[in-house]
Amino acid sequence: MTSGRDDHDFTTRVDHTLTRFVEHQRSLFAAMGPDLDELADAAIAFVEGGKRLRPQFCLAGWLVAGGDPDEPGIVPAAASLEWLQGSALVHDDLMDGSDTRRGRPAVHRAFEASHRDAGRVGDPAGFGESVAVLLGDLMLSWCDEMFRASDLPTVPAALAYLDLCKTEVVAGQFLDVVGQTRATLSVAEAMRVVRYKSAKYTVERPLHMGAALAGADATMIDALSEVALPLGEAFQLRDDVLGVFGDPAVTGKPAGDDLREGKRTVLVARAHELADEAGRALLTEGLGTADAVDALATLIRTSGALDAVEADISRLEAQADAAIDRLGGRAPEVLHPLALKATRRAS
Template identity: 75%
Template sequence: MTPRADDPEFRTRVDHTLRSFVDSQRLILTELGPDLDDLADAAIAFVAGGKRLRPQFCYAGWLVAGGDADEPRIVTAAAALEWLQASALVHDDLMDGSDTRRGRPSVHRAFEAQHHEESRHGDPVGFGVSAAILLGDLLLSWTDELFRSSELPRTPDALRFLDLCKTEVVAGQFLDVAGQTRESLSVAEAMQVVRYKSAKYTVERPLHIGAALAGADVELIAGLTEVALPLGEAFQLRDDVLGVFGDPKHTGKPAGDDLREGKRTVLVARAAELTDDAGRALLRSCLGTSDGVGPVRDLISSCGALAAVENDIARLEDQSDAAIDRLGARSRAILGPLALTATRRSR
C-alpha cells in the first residue's frame, strides 16, 4: 500500500519531535537564566495547533523519491521546517501589528501582557517587540540545529535547498513590505510576492528538501517544481481570500486584517484591475484603514475580484494536478490528498 504524506500518525510524530526538542533546549536555556524558561514556553505554545503542511510536503518529497516511509530521521528533518515557519510567523505578526495568531495572542502581544501582569519596569510594548524579535531569531537557529541532527546521509544536498528557502522567504517578505509603500501593484507584481513569500517556501522547497534527502535526481526535482509552484500559489491565494472573507472562529485571526494593514494582495490588485475610477479612488482612500475594511471588502466582491481570484485558484489547482499525474500513480497517491488539504480549507 502506498504511504500517504498526510498520514495523521506522521503529524503526531512531528509534534512529539518538536516537544522533545524544546525539552532539550529548555535545559540549556534555564541554566543561563530563569527568565529564559519563558522563551521555551512561548516556542512550544506558538507551534501548537499548526497544520504541519511544510513537514508534510517534506515527507511527500521523501516518499516520491523512494524514501522509506518508516525512517525516523525524516521526521526529525521535516519537523525542523516547523521552526522556520514559526520564526517567519512571529516576525510577520510583529511587522503587521497582529494581535492574534490561531486564536491566541501573538507573541509580541503575549509578552507585552506578561510585562503588565508582572508589573515590570519599563515599556511593555517595547518588551513585547524585543522578545518577539529574539524568539523569532532563536526559532530560525533551531531550524538548522534540528535539521542537522537528523544526520541523514544526504543532509548536505538538502541543506542547499533549505538555504534557498530561507533566502526566498525573506525576499518575499521584503517584497510584501515594499509593496505596501507603493500606491498599487499589478496582478503580476502581486503574484511575484505570492511566489516568494509563500509558494516556494510552503510547497516547493519542502518537497525539494525531502526528495534530496532520499537521493532524487535533477529530473524529479524539476517535476516536483511543476507540481509545487502552482499549488503553492493557489495555497496563498486561498489564504488571502480567508484573510478577507474567512470566519475568525476558523482562521484564528480577525477578518480583514490584510485590508486594515494595506496589503497589496492579488485580491486588491484584481479589484483595481476590474473596478472603475470610483472604485480605484475608494481603494486609494480606504485601503490601510480600519474604517475602510467593510467598503473595500464589498468592492472586492461586487467588482468581480473575488470571483476572479477563485478562478485563479481553480486554474492553478488544475496545473498542479496535471503535473502530479505526469509523475505517475504512486506520486498521485502521495501528493493528491495533501494538495487538496492545501487549497480546500477554511483556516
C-alpha cells in the same frame, strides 16, 4: 500519506519531536537562568496547532523520490520546517502589527501584556517587540539545528534547498514590505510576492528537501517544481481569500484583517484592476483603515475580483494536478490529497 490515519500519525510524531526538542533546549537554558523558561514556553506554544503542511510536503518529497516510509530520520528533518514557519510568522505579525495568531495574542502582544502584568519597568510595547525579534531568530536557528540532527547521510545535499528556502522567504518578505509602500501593486507584482514569500517556502522547497534526502536527481527535482509552484501559488491565493472572507472562529484572525492591515494582496490588485474609478478611489483611501473593511470586502465581491482569484486558484490547481499525474509512481497517491488540503481549506 495515503490515509487520514497515516496523516494523523505523522503529524503526531512531528508534534512529539518538536516537544522533545524544546525540552532538550530547556535543559540547556536551565544553566543560563530561570527567565529563559518563558522563552521555551512561548516557542512550543507558538508551533502548537499548526497545519503541519511544510513537514507534510517534505515527507511527500521523500516518499515520491523513493524514501523509506519507516525511516525515523525523516521526522525531525520534516519537523524542523515548523521552526522556520514559526520564525517567519512571529516576525510577520510584528511587522504587520497583528494582534492575534491562531486565535491567541501574537507573540509581541503576549509579551507586552506579560510586561504590564508583572509590573516591570520600561516600555511594555518595546519589550514585546524585542522578544518577538529574539524568538523569531531563535526559531530560525532551531530549524537548522533540528534538520542537521536528523543524521540522514543525505543532509548535506538537502541543506542547499533549505538555504535557498530561507533566502527566498526573506526576499519575498522584503518584496512584500516594499510593495506596501506603493500606492498600487499590479497583479504581476503581487504574484511575484506570492511566489517568493509563500509558494516556494510552503511547497517547493519542502518537497525538494524531502526528495533530496531520499537521493533524488535533478530530473525529479525539476518535476516536483512543476507541481509545487502552481500549488504553492494556489495555497497563498486561498490564504488571501480567507484573510478577507474567512470565518474568524476558524481562521483565528478577525474578519477582513488583511484589509485592516492594508495588505496589497493579489485580491486587492485584482480589485484595483477591475473596479471603476469610484472603486479605485475607495481602495486608495480605505485600504489600511478599520472603517472601510466592510465596504472594501463588498467592492472585492462586486468588482469580480473574488471570482477572478477563485478562477486563478482553480487554474493553478489544474496545473498542479496535471504535473502530479505526469510524475506517476507514488506521486498521485501522495500528492493529490495533500494538494486538496492546501487549497480547499477554511483556515
